[in-house]
Amino acid sequence: MADAGNFSSGRRAQCGCSDYHGCRDQGDIAMKFGISYPDAEIGTDSIVIRDFAQAVEEMGYNHISTHDHVIQSPTPRESWEMAKFYTTDFPHHEPLTVMAFLAGVTETIGINPAIVILPQRQTVLVAKQMAQIDVLSGGRSRFGAGIGWNSLEFEALGMDFKNRGKRLEEQIEVLRLLWTQQVVTFSGKWHTINEAGLAPMPIQRPPEIWLGAVSDVAVRRAARLADGWFMISRLAPDDESRRVADVFREAILEAGRDMADIGIESMVYSKVGGPDDWIADARAWVDLGATQLVFRTTEGGYETFDQHLEAMRTFAEAMKDF
Numbered sequence: 001m002a003d004a005g006n007f008s009s010g011r012r013a014q015c016g017c018s019d020y021h022g023c024r025d026q027g028d029i030a031m032k033f034g035i036s037y038p039d040a041e042i043g044t045d046s047i048v049i050r051d052f053a054q055a056v057e058e059m060g061y062n063h064i065s066t067h068d069h070v071i072q073s074p075t076p077r078e079s080w081e082m083a084k085f086y087t088t089d090f091p092h093h094e095p096l097t098v099m100a101f102l103a104g105v106t107e108t109i110g111i112n113p114a115i116v117i118l119p120q121r122q123t124v125l126v127a128k129q130m131a132q133i134d135v136l137s138g139g140r141s142r143f144g145a146g147i148g149w150n151s152l153e154f155e156a157l158g159m160d161f162k163n164r165g166k167r168l169e170e171q172i173e174v175l176r177l178l179w180t181q182q183v184v185t186f187s188g189k190w191h192t193i194n195e196a197g198l199a200p201m202p203i204q205r206p207p208e209i210w211l212g213a214v215s216d217v218a219v220r221r222a223a224r225l226a227d228g229w230f231m232i233s234r235l236a237p238d239d240e241s242r243r244v245a246d247v248f249r250e251a252i253l254e255a256g257r258d259m260a261d262i263g264i265e266s267m268v269y270s271k272v273g274g275p276d277d278w279i280a281d282a283r284a285w286v287d288l289g290a291t292q293l294v295f296r297t298t299e300g301g302y303e304t305f306d307q308h309l310e311a312m313r314t315f316a317e318a319m320k321d322f
Contacts, residue, residue: 032292033319034063034112035312036267039098040090041298042305049098050105055309059316063110064102065144065294066095068117071156078150085299086150096129103137111137114144115212115230119164120157123171123191127178131202139203143175144230146212165217172209172225179206210263216247223251228263228291235272237284245288259289266290270300270311275318282322 035056042048053064069092076083086092095113103111111133118126134141147164148154154161170188177184178193179202186193210228213219222229229248234241252259266285268278282293295315297308 031286031319031322032062033316034065034110034265034292034294035061036294036296036298037064037066037093037098038296038298038302038308039066039093040085041302042308044091044093046101048305049093049101052305052309053102053106053109056312057106057109059313061109061312061316062292063112063142065112065114066098067092068095068113068115069150069153070094070117070120071153073152077152083150096126096133099141100129100133100136103133103140106137109140110142111140112142112144114142114210115146116144117148117150117153118145118171119147119167120154120159123174124178124193126171127175128198130175130207131179131198131200134202134204134207135200141202141204142208142210144210144212145172146230147218165221169221169225175209176206179204210265214244216244219244219248220251223248223257223262224255226262228265231264231266231285231288231290235269236281237288241288249289263291264289265292265294267294267296268315270295270297270302270315275314278315279318279322282319 037052042052056064069086072086072088072090072092074088076087095116099111099113102109113130113133116126130141130143145168147168151161154164160167167190170190174184174186174188174191174193177186178198182197182199182201183195184193184197185195208227209225210230211218211222211226212230212232213222214232219229231241231245231248248264249259252262266288268281268285270278272278272281278295285293295312297311300308300311302308302311
């Protein structure tokens with residue numbers, strides 16, 4: 001197996017995440033590159049899932065992530081243009097389950113469920129599941145969360161869609177308590193814990209929490225609370241991307257935090273073209289502040305497992321000179 005983070009460019013970035021997810025080390029570090037698991041396009045065979053993860057690990061990718069959609073409708077229910085990719089025609093694996101599986105069939109690659117729609121899930125159970133993933137992976141996990149956009153899922157899971165932002169904030173507090181203290185007592189608006197805790201505890205105390213955010217309110221929340229921010233990516237940086245990045249930086253300063261302590265992850269899409277286009281987009285995201293990048297092959301026109309892997313090899317080769 002390749003060593004964790006073997007595939008990294010010579011370009012330097014400032015961030016504050018752990019070795020699998022960015023860098024806690026002092027000073028600057030090489031860029032890290034991850035993979036977005038194309039679960040909607042390479043099927044549900046467990047052997048294929050295993051082979052995919054082991055292949056990208058061998059390529060030297062730093063981490064692998066997968067999305068969260070518990071229940072899907074036959075046709076799009078939302079006006080968002082991307083909603084068409086979240087119907088029953090596009091399967092999505094349950095992220096915590098598949099990441100636990102990947103923890104057992106890999107050795108070095110970071111195991112990052114992202115983005116989990118945390119407010120539609122029971123917090124203490126998520127804390128237990130993520131602690132277990134961290135144990136099974138030997139401390140290779142990172143937790144990515146967001147408030148979600150699909151009210152259908154909240155309805156089906158019996159959760160309130162309207163207060164999801166506020167609940168997320170309390171959920172983050174509860175997660176960190178449970179991941180750092182063996183015995184927790186907590187009384188909040190939505191959670192009550194009386195002298196209880198997790199066993200086993202996670203190896204990391206705590207695993208990092210990164211937040212996906214698009215709106216100004218959500219971006220400011222990420223700046224206050226998160227170890228890192230998923231800069232929800234358009235195909236390439238545009239004026240809105242630059243504006244939101246400025247909002248994030250301003251909110252970091254307002255919160256009294258140091259930008260060097262916060263990671264920023266964005267995405268490079270294979271469908272924008274070939275290696276030259278990928279390099280151009282990667283440079284543009286880094287210039288905007290990204291400390292790590294994820295390569296997404298979904299929607300890239302690939303029809304087979306091998307074609308997805310070949311695109312990922314090509315990206316890895318292109319980024320070595322980035």
